[in-house]
Amino acid sequence: MEYNFSEIEPRWQRYWEINKTFKTTDNFSKPKYYILDMFPYPSGAGLHVGHPEGYTATDIVSRYKRMKGYNVLHPMGYDAFGLPAEQYAMQTGTHPAVTTNKNCDNFRRQIKSIGLSYDWDREINTTDPHYYKWTQWIFKQLYNTWFDETINKGRPVSELTIPDEIKSQGKDAVKQYIAGKRLAYYDNAQVWWCDSCKTVCANEEVLTDGSHEKCGHTVTRKNLKQWLLRIPLYAERLLQGLEELDWPAGIIDMQKNWIGKSTGAEIDFSIEGLDKKLKVYTTRPDTLFGATYMVISPEHGMAGEITIPEKKKEVEKYIQKASLKSDLDRTDLAKEKTGVFTGRYAVNPVNNKLIPIWIADYVLMGYGTGAIMAVPAHDTRDFEFAQEFDLPVICILDPKDADGREEILKGLKCWTEDGEYINSSSMETGLDINGLNKLNGIQKTIEWLESNNLGKATVNYKMRDWLFSRQRYWGEPFPVIHWEDGEVTLLDDDELPLLLPDLEKYTPGEAGESPLANASEWLHVIDKNGRRGRRETNTMPQWAGSCWYYLRYIDPFNEQMILNPDKEKYWMPVDLYIGGAEHAVLHLLYSRFWHKVLYDLGIVSTDEPFKKLFNQGMILAYAYETATGAKVTSDLVEEHEGRHFHTKTGEELKQIVAKMSKSLKNVVNPDDIIERYGADSLRLYEMFMGPLDERKPWSETGVKGVFNFLNRVFRFFGDTGNINLEKESTEVAKTLHQTIKKVGSDIENLKFNTAISALMVLNNTAMKQGTVSKDTAETFAKLLSPFAPHLGEELWSVYGHNKTISYEPWPEADESLLQEDSFEYPVSFNGKMRFKIELPLDMELEDIKKTVLSDQRAEKWLAGKSLRKFIFVPKKIINIAVN
């Protein structure tokens, strides 16, 4: 009988759909398992083979967990706001909702054709007003929350105590005070602007080379009034929370890095001739004695007053140049140090020495206090600057036995490591750290600073406020009105959702405003007192909808509340979350932030949303190039005997691995694979290629390999003529139970490639045996079904069952069958395996020694040598060391 996948697969997909096989109920008595995929942006191009990789992995775990008796929540939806649909609308006038719905339909069709066991009744779409109503509602919560640093927790602004001195200044002062505390605020900000997308973007969206991660165009700086979220207030919580997560170490590192915690001290320097202090932040207060100059950033607020009149012109010129420089490609210019002397001096608090104050753009306004004390002897950047401008270098840290100590002591070389302090005491001020090491030096200096009121220990974070508005049409509108008198109000809950208005045209409004500025009817509002107002024209970034979608799956149709608390308590947290590593800092950090705010407000019961995270690796493709490195599109390549040639020139080509791309013509479409080999083959191949988290190249012959395996399975296990044994043979029984054990533990560890290989071994063993018992066949079908569910169901029905295999109990391995009473020991001489010998497990060591050493095959390795050591490791190895 033929393995007719194109008949089998749609038939089971219909069965699942009609019977709602994978509908999840809120049966709180069962143990739950929430398994989530990062939902896709439904692009017009449809699914690529990368999507089914993660989806199949989660599907296997879902099906396995169901068979293990769990109540499984496994939903799917669409992150459907986004630029492409809007750009298409600009060109064609088609409403983005139309494009989006069409693309979602296509995605749904494609996803269903893979046989994934989602509960389709919970499908969500971020562009659905029923959904974004709650995105807007969360924005309101952020707006109405402040962060209480004394208890490290977000609280409603209604619980914010207003200091009396603010109260006494009147209503506006109070409003301003509250605005300064809200997690969401509207303010003038230096923002990154992408001129290609005609929108601002968050720091996180700008790549290292200064390009926009969405479109690749270089971004520029702009000053605009925008919505921002005070995510740094949660920096410590976001950092601490990482400790308890079962996430890839790399992602944890990246998040830690992004948060960028550093500890040090803020130190006040008095300024000669000015009744003001200059505050610096440093991680090395211990090096104060080596501070030979100071630097403030060109944007520093005190630049003007610090600069002496004679230097004004020069300084202004430098500041002007620096401001232009931020518009250029900064990375190229970054290396060379530039700066200008202000003419003014500060007083070093540890020894009262005067040190010059410079302005230089290597000091950034956005970090610390925007001012530093420069210690050229022990900081590479300061050292470079000192060399450039011939400033003194005083070594205060003896590197002891390090290379180049002499040069370091003379200040000719920079030393950033530990050592022993020298030149670090002052009779005048009473501080002396000579002889101490770095750790103690830092501690003692901070104590001295604090007791003399000159500074204090401080913690700093790299993470900045999150720029939360975009000049786009196709996003969630802010439920915000700006009134003519300057007041900003939010809509009431019963006014949500604030719907996106339909537009005639989707081009941006005046002066880079969002297209919503064109929606005049929608835009202008009048309150009951006749006051005029204008709605916020910016929309939320795409991250907004994906920040909390995992919560809505739990209760997708609740119109009264974001989700029911009982359901939330049952289903949260997400037990397993699989998606691409490209979201390491963006989506995963933003989500965690929102979640923590919702937790503080009592809306969710867990502090972290995603317990276990796993990243699937990218699927690459083979590409071809000539000897000179010129790429050849895949349609011009032919293969003979494992070598590759150009179809036109006959030239031999080199096979390389590259990202799938249209230009190389090596993009694989899952639809084609399903048509030729079936969904089960697609699933199986994607899992068999290699470890889930590694990047790996697609190979069509590899698909044929697993297709071949499924054919063999169908021919053997699908033929009841082969299933006639009363009692299973020992060999097959043993392999079967080994396979049960291995497949189960491999699924738990997401090692699908080796699980499939174990199934192949079992199939090979069974086929060799020629006939198996019904129990073996049914067990095999169960083990196979999470991986190849259509074939699993088909076999199950061939065995006479009329109900789905999806909820059949997962087989248990019979350990007694795996017990051995003997073991075939490899015998090595000096670590090199020479022969094998079967020995009973209960044999005494002395007998083993005698048996092995007297074995005929041992003779030649012992001849003329003396026995040094006899190593016996039970059930492992015998090694004989000879001289």
Added chain:
RNA sequence: GCCCGGGUGGCGGAAUUGGUAGACGCGCUGGAUUCAAAAUCCAGUUCUGGCAACAGAGUGCGGGUUCGAUUCCCGCCCCGGGUACCA
């Protein structure tokens, strides 16, 4: 520069974390079946030498620890990702 990954046959990849290196699959070689091909089945397949039994070498490179190292330690090289004047 710094922080993570990763280098194993012709290819994708296994190896219970110190114990038989190369499971499983692809490809290739030979054979069976066939008028022939496809499909299928059987056998072989790390490299070198040998008809073979067998021997030697072998997990990026160089050292080390150990009875024994793909696995642990030290020093390098290459590839991929992240990040970058963060004081």
